Amino acid sequence: MSVRINPDQCIACTTCVVHCPVAEATPNFLGPRMIGPAYERFRLLGLAEDPSLHYCANCKNCDISCPHDVPVSSINMLARAEQCKKQRPGLRDWVLAHGELQARWLRLIPAGLKNFGMLNPVTRAVLDALGIDKRAPLPRFASQTFRQQARGFRQSGQNRKVVFFPGCYVDVYDPRTGLDMLWTLNRAGYEVIVPDEFVCCGLPMVANGFWQDARANAERNLATLARWREQGIPIITGCPSCALMFKTELPEFFPDLAEKHGLTPLEDAQEFLLDCVERGELRLESENRASLPELRVIYHAPCHLRAQGNGLPGLELMRRLPGVASRNADAGCCGISGSYGFKKEKYAIAQDIGATLFRTVRESGAHVAVSECGTCRVQILHGSELPCLHPVSIVRQRLEALNPA
Amino acid sequence: MSRIIDVLVVGSGLAGLVAALTAAREGRSVRMVTDGMGSLAISGGCVDLLGYAGGQRLNDPWSGMDLLPPAHPYRLLGASRVRAAVDMLLQCAADQGWPLHTAATPEGAPCNALLPTIMGTLKPSYLLPDGLDPAALARARRILVAGVHGLRDCRPALIVSQLRRYRDWADKDFVPFMLPSPLGATHRSLSALDLARLVDRPRGRDWLIQNLRKHAGQCDAVLLPPICGSRADASIWHELNQAVACPLVEMLSIPPGVGGLRLRDALLRELRRHDFELVENARIIRATTDGKRCTSLTALAAGQERRHTARAFVLATGGILGGGIELAPGSARESVFKLDIPVPSDVTLWSEPEIFGNHVFSRLGVRVDGEMRPQDDSGQAWYDNIFFAGRSVGGYDFATEKSGHGVALATGWQAGRMAAATAGKFHEPASGEQL
Numbered sequence: 001m002s003v004r005i006n007p008d009q010c011i012a013c014t015t016c017v018v019h020c021p022v023a024e025a026t027p028n029f030l031g032p033r034m035i036g037p038a039y040e041r042f043r044l045l046g047l048a049e050d051p052s053l054h055y056c057a058n059c060k061n062c063d064i065s066c067p068h069d070v071p072v073s074s075i076n077m078l079a080r081a082e083q084c085k086k087q088r089p090g091l092r093d094w095v096l097a098h099g100e101l102q103a104r105w106l107r108l109i110p111a112g113l114k115n116f117g118m119l120n121p122v123t124r125a126v127l128d129a130l131g132i133d134k135r136a137p138l139p140r141f142a143s144q145t146f147r148q149q150a151r152g153f154r155q156s157g158q159n160r161k162v163v164f165f166p167g168c169y170v171d172v173y174d175p176r177t178g179l180d181m182l183w184t185l186n187r188a189g190y191e192v193i194v195p196d197e198f199v200c201c202g203l204p205m206v207a208n209g210f211w212q213d214a215r216a217n218a219e220r221n222l223a224t225l226a227r228w229r230e231q232g233i234p235i236i237t238g239c240p241s242c243a244l245m246f247k248t249e250l251p252e253f254f255p256d257l258a259e260k261h262g263l264t265p266l267e268d269a270q271e272f273l274l275d276c277v278e279r280g281e282l283r284l285e286s287e288n289r290a291s292l293p294e295l296r297v298i299y300h301a302p303c304h305l306r307a308q309g310n311g312l313p314g315l316e317l318m319r320r321l322p323g324v325a326s327r328n329a330d331a332g333c334c335g336i337s338g339s340y341g342f343k344k345e346k347y348a349i350a351q352d353i354g355a356t357l358f359r360t361v362r363e364s365g366a367h368v369a370v371s372e373c374g375t376c377r378v379q380i381l382h383g384s385e386l387p388c389l390h391p392v393s394i395v396r397q398r399l400e401a402l403n404p405a
Numbered sequence: 406m407s408r409i410i411d412v413l414v415v416g417s418g419l420a421g422l423v424a425a426l427t428a429a430r431e432g433r434s435v436r437m438v439t440d441g442m443g444s445l446a447i448s449g450g451c452v453d454l455l456g457y458a459g460g461q462r463l464n465d466p467w468s469g470m471d472l473l474p475p476a477h478p479y480r481l482l483g484a485s486r487v488r489a490a491v492d493m494l495l496q497c498a499a500d501q502g503w504p505l506h507t508a509a510t511p512e513g514a515p516c517n518a519l520l521p522t523i524m525g526t527l528k529p530s531y532l533l534p535d536g537l538d539p540a541a542l543a544r545a546r547r548i549l550v551a552g553v554h555g556l557r558d559c560r561p562a563l564i565v566s567q568l569r570r571y572r573d574w575a576d577k578d579f580v581p582f583m584l585p586s587p588l589g590a591t592h593r594s595l596s597a598l599d600l601a602r603l604v605d606r607p608r609g610r611d612w613l614i615q616n617l618r619k620h621a622g623q624c625d626a627v628l629l630p631p632i633c634g635s636r637a638d639a640s641i642w643h644e645l646n647q648a649v650a651c652p653l654v655e656m657l658s659i660p661p662g663v664g665g666l667r668l669r670d671a672l673l674r675e676l677r678r679h680d681f682e683l684v685e686n687a688r689i690i691r692a693t694t695d696g697k698r699c700t701s702l703t704a705l706a707a708g709q710e711r712r713h714t715a716r717a718f719v720l721a722t723g724g725i726l727g728g729g730i731e732l733a734p735g736s737a738r739e740s741v742f743k744l745d746i747p748v749p750s751d752v753t754l755w756s757e758p759e760i761f762g763n764h765v766f767s768r769l770g771v772r773v774d775g776e777m778r779p780q781d782d783s784g785q786a787w788y789d790n791i792f793f794a795g796r797s798v799g800g801y802d803f804a805t806e807k808s809g810h811g812v813a814l815a816t817g818w819q820a821g822r823m824a825a826a827t828a829g830k831f832h833e834p835a836s837g838e839q840l
Contacts, residue, residue, distance in 0.1 A: 011726070014660040017596070018446050024602060027591035034593065052592050064686045067441030067727060247707040265709055309687030309706020311436075316408070330677065 003078060003253060004044075007037035009070045016062035016072055021333040021353040022055050029055035032062035036072035040079070049083050056080075057337035057346075058207045060244075060307040074252055077206050084209030092131035096339035097208035100168040100200040103141065111143040133347035137382035139173040139374075146175035150194045153182055158191035160281075163228045165266055167239035168200045169374030177374075177390040181238050181269060184395050188273065188282035193233070197224040201245040204338050206253065218254050221246075225264035238269040238390060240305035240372050241338065247308060268305075270372065270391055271313035277320060284320050284395075286402035297326040297394060298366035300357060300380060302373035303333050314372050314391035321398050326370070331360040334371075336379035351383065358383035370394055409714045410434045410682075411828035412821070413702060415689050415741070416721035416729070418443030419810055420795025420817035422672045423490070424719040426497060427821030429679035433828050437681070438704055438713060440688035440728065445810075449530075449631070449657040450664025451537065452494070452505070452814060454487075455479070456517060456529030456807025464516050466531055466811075476800040478812050481775045482819055487811075490818035491532065501671040503637035505532045508539045522657040523559045523630055525567025529807050530657075534664065536633050536642040541652035545625035547578040549651075551617065552630070555586035555595040558659055559630040582620050587612040598661040600632035604641065614648040621651035631655040631663040637671035687711065689722070689741050697789045702741065716831040717790040717824035721817060722797050729797035730769055739771050739797065744779055744787065746771065746799065761805060770799025777820040790827045792820035 016032040017023055023031040030039070030052045039050055053076065062072035095102070106114055117123060119138060128134035146166050162185060170178040178194075185192045198221060202214035225246075228235055237243050246266045251258040276282035299315045306312075318326035334354045335341050341350030361369050361384035369380050369388035377388040411433035414425045421437060422445065429435045455463055459472035470479050470487070479487055498505045508518035518539040519527040533539070542548070550561040561581030568574045587603055588595065603609030613632070621627050633655060634641035646653050657664070687706035692699050701714040720741060722729030730746065731738055737746040746769055749755060755765045771779050771793045778786035779793055794816040796803070803809035 013444065014447050014596075015442050015444070018598060018661045018666060019442060027588050027593055027595065027599060030593045065442040065446075067443065067723070069440070069688070244707065247709065251708065263708070265707075306685045307707070309684060309704060310709075310711060311682060311684040328677075 003255065005040070005071055005075050005078065007040040007070070007075060009068045010037035010072075011068060012038065013067065015065050015067055019061045019065035021059060021061060021335065022057050022349060025349045025352040026055065028052055032056070032072045032076075036062065036075040037070055040075050043079060043082070049079065053079055053083065055346075055349075057340040059303045059333050059337045061303055061333065064303070064307050071252065074249070078253070080209045081206075081211040084211065089209045090131070092343070093208040094210070095130070096132070096342060097205045097210045097213070098200075099204065100172060103145070103168075103172040106141075107145070111141045114141045128344065131344045132342050133344040136342040136347055137378050138342065139169070139378055142173055142175045144175065146171045146178035147194055147196065149175050149179060150182060150192075153179060155182070155186055155191050158186060158189050160190045161193060161233050162190045162272070163193045163195065163233050163235040164269070165198055165201075165235060165237040165239075165242060166194060167237055167242040167374070169239065174374055177238065177393055180390065180393040180396040184273060184282070184392050184399070187399060188276040190276075193228070195224055195228070201242040203241050203245045203249065206245075206249065207338055207340070215254055215257070218250050218257050222250070222257055222261035222264065226261045229262070229264045234267055234272065235264060236267045236269040236272045238372060238392060239374065240268070240302045240308065242266060243268055244304045244308055268308070268310060268313055270317050271310065273392070273395070274313050274317055274320075277317075284399070285322055292323045292398070292401055295324045295368070295394070295398070296364075296366045297324055298329050298361050298364040298369050298386075299326055299391075300329045300331070300334060300361070300369060300371040300376060300388075302371055302376045303337075305372055314370070317391050318370060318394060321395065322402070324394065324398060327364060327366070329357055329360045329364070329369075331357040333357075334376045334379045334383070336375045338375055341375075341379060350379070354379055354383045361386050368394070409716070410436045411715065411831075412436075412717050412719065412824045413438065413713050413715035414719045414721060414821075415439070415702065416443060416723060416727070416795065417445075417683070418721060418723060418727070418795055418813065419445045419668075420813035420820070421719070421721035422669065422676065423494065423814050423817030424721055424792075424794050424821035424824065425681060426672060426676055426679075427493065427818050428719070428825040428828070429676060429681050431822070431825035431829070433825045434680040435676075435682075436684060436713065436715065438684045438687050438689060438702070440686065443723070444727070445665045445669045447660035447662055448665035448810070449662040450534055450666075450668040451520065451530040451657070452491075452532035452810040453529065453803075453807040454491070454517070454531035454811035457805060462529060464510070465514070466517055474800065476772070478773070478798050478801055478816050479808075481773065481800075482815055483775070486819060487815045490815040493818055494532065494814055497675045498637075498668070498671050501637055501674050503534065503639055503667060503671040505534055507531055507533065520657055521564070521568060521628060521654075523564065523659065525564040527568075527571060528657060531811065534642075534667065535639045536631075536653065536655045538652060538654055541626050542628070542654055543573075545577065545652075547580065547624045549580045549582055549617070549620050549624040549627045551582050551584055551627060553584045553586060553595065553600060553632070555588065555591060556597065556600065556630060557594045559597070559656070564628070564656070580620065580624060584613075584616045596661055597630045597632050597658045597663050598635060598666070600630070601635040601663045604632055604645075605634050605636060610641070610645060610648075613645060617649045617651075617653075621649050624651055626652045626654055628654055628656055631658050635663060635666055637667045637674065684713075688728075689713075692742050694788065697787070699788050699791050716828035717792070719792050719794055719817075719820045719824050720797055721794040721813075721820070724770065724796035725766070727796055737769050739779070742779070742787070742791070744771055763802070763805065767802040767804060768800060770801075771797055772800070773798055775819075776823045777816055778823075790824070792823050794820035
């Protein structure tokens with residue numbers, strides 16, 4: 001790895017230690033300050049890696065809390081990349097890092113069969129032996145991917161255009177959220193372009209140490225993004241982790257690629273919709289609001305959204321919806337961190353981290369939980385048993401109910 | 406960031422939190438933008454008001470305020486405003502189930518307390534949570550000094566030998582004692598915060614109670630590291646105290662100090678009852694002004710610039726370490742408005758040879774008026790709707806005065822209140838509110 005981050009901005013103040021959810025859950029993790037900047041000095045001297053590096057979930061709470069702008073989690077991910085060069089990560093980590101690729105390989109198999117194949121007790125026992133915890137809430141394959149379904153979605157009468165990066169979770173497991181995004185953007189007067197060339201943003205690959213694969217995906221995505229950027233069309237995503245990857249991780253990890261293709265930051269789709277409301281393109285109010293029962297919503301802010309320094313536009317969107325009473329759970333990380341909480345040796349840690357959030361959600365009296373991140377939604381449903389939707393799904397539900405076609 | 410809010414607070418340390426709370430309690434909408442979490446979370450949870458002034462250790466912090474230089478924030482504010490700020494914090498903390506109190510003289514007047522640290526030193530402080538009762542220590546003849554195996558930064562034998570150097574402590578009996586680690590062998594060495602989080606749970610409380618009970622019976626008080634829970638929940642300490650049947654007194658610790666995390670928890674809980682939003686991981690880099698009025702601040706976040714528009718602004722951006730003050734050889738300036746801070750051009754004059762001396766660098770900060778508005782050389786406010794608070798304000802030296810949280814509290818309160826009033830004028834131009 002040619003990229004190195006100077007650890008000497010760190011003054012060892014311990015702020016990140018206080019805010020690290022993994023360090024709180026297990027004393028077997030050295031903690032962000034020690035495994036990040038402090039240990040980096042040992043790495044620069046060529047000393048052996050600490051055995052607890054794998055505990056870092058890359059949730060970014062260290063980066064969010066650091067008063068000195070030390071990119072602690074990036075130091076950790078670069079160290080993991082070095083480690084994986086010396087010792088190839090196992091099959092389990094490959095499986096968790098390449099969900100989109102597997103979905104493409106399996107695309108000719110009907111979803112029912114795929115889900116039976118993946119989720120039956122025998123397979124779960126095999127996966128458990130492989131290191132994917134049998135209790136973990138593996139998502140179900142959708143019958144058709146979002147991009148397949150989007151092709152059949154009739155978009156008419158729009159004169160503005162926007163490019164949508166769905167992210168693997170929406171594309172493979174949760175097309176409904178993607179279609180709700182399409183519907184809402186259409187309602188705001190936008191024709192939505194969903195390019196076939198997009199591949200996984202690469203964050204799961206980085207987190208699991210598959211650096212070369214992440215680089216290959218970055219190359220392909222950045223080239224595609226550059227083409228749309230040159231046409232002056234805004235590019236948005238509803239997934240906070242994908243947005244974070246394009247905004248901060250790619251330029252940090254692959255500065256040469258960022259230079260070659262230019263930077264195309266993905267805009268937050270929820271913020272884009274708020275701007276549509278501001279511009280009068282999307283109307284959230286209606287005359288017959290009294291006829292709808294109040295919807296109580298509890299909102300969870302994904303850590304990767306908080307890391308982007310842009311506040312909580314998804315929550316703001318909920319607050320602008322008539323008849324929706326929304327509350328910020330403000331109960332910390334859900335624990336899942338992408339593929340982290342599916343791992344057998346991390347499952348209990350992830351559940352422990354999310355326990356405060358699960359309790360807050362359960363006790364909220366809300367009808368539904370809301371969060372932008374796909375795996376946060378899976379984890380919240382798993383931990384609290386309250387259904388969890390993307391904010392745009394609530395927007396569509398309410399707008400459809402308020403203004404029946 | 407399209408919504409225009411009343412008060413934008415930059416920084417989430419104690420000064421920023423108090424400013425936000427003060428403005429929010431006045432009914433203003435408040436947005437806090439923060440680059441990092443502020444050092445309250447790693448500090449001890451007491452409020453040092455004023456421990457030393459004019460070369461004297463103060464028993465009564467209020468009596469020492471007149472000894473401070475005229476440009477000191479306490480002098481600019483006046484003691485009555487400092488008192489009002491203290492009262493607000495006392496009320497908010499009590500409302501959140503985290504009551505604070507002060508020590509008292511034999512005559513019953515509030516005074517500074519001398520609190521033991523895990524280094525066995527004594528430190529003056531003023532507002533204390535329930536877990537820090539100096540009276541229990543003063544009464545005690547025989548004190549159990551507890552450490553925990555695996556907690557490297559708290560050594561009972563060291564603490565005892567250090568405390569014996571103090572006259573009031575020299576003739577007490579001390580019983581140094583190591584509790585077994587509740588977590589067994591761990592990959593990292595434990596911190597007080599690890600243990601405090603364990604004690605949040607019934608299993609951790611059982612561990613502490615069982616082990617202390619064995620020895621506390623023969624003692625009048627127990628000194629222990631700050632491990633009685635990590636949240637602003639005084640019931641944990643009361644439960645432990647009752648179960649052990651001996652007063653427990655926490656020592657102040659190096660970061661993470663746990664106590665500050667509890668106070669922060671209480672303040673954030675109180676803030677969430679109001680119209681308050683938090684934007685994390687965003688660094689304010691620039692201001693847009695129109696004459697003497699600031700219209701917006703621009704943040705850099707995830708490689709993109711974002712504009713935050715508000716009616717009034719509180720800058721609680723911290724000092725040199727926190728990023729509120731930028732230094733270059735021979736010059737210093739405030740980091741957002743780039744206000745010049747006068748310094749000797751010869752940098753060797755910025756510090757004293759004595760490490761605990763009167764360093765110029767430790768008093769560096771923005772010059773403000775009594776309303777916390779930044780001032781130019783002639784004493785005129787640079788802007789009408791900008792207020793500074795906390796360590797970005799110049800004229801005090803928290804380390805030698807032991808006044809850190811106190812100045813943060815007092816200036817945060819004043820800045821929040823002035824910002825609320827300024828934002829209010831915007832709403833109702835005819836209002837003749839007396840400030």
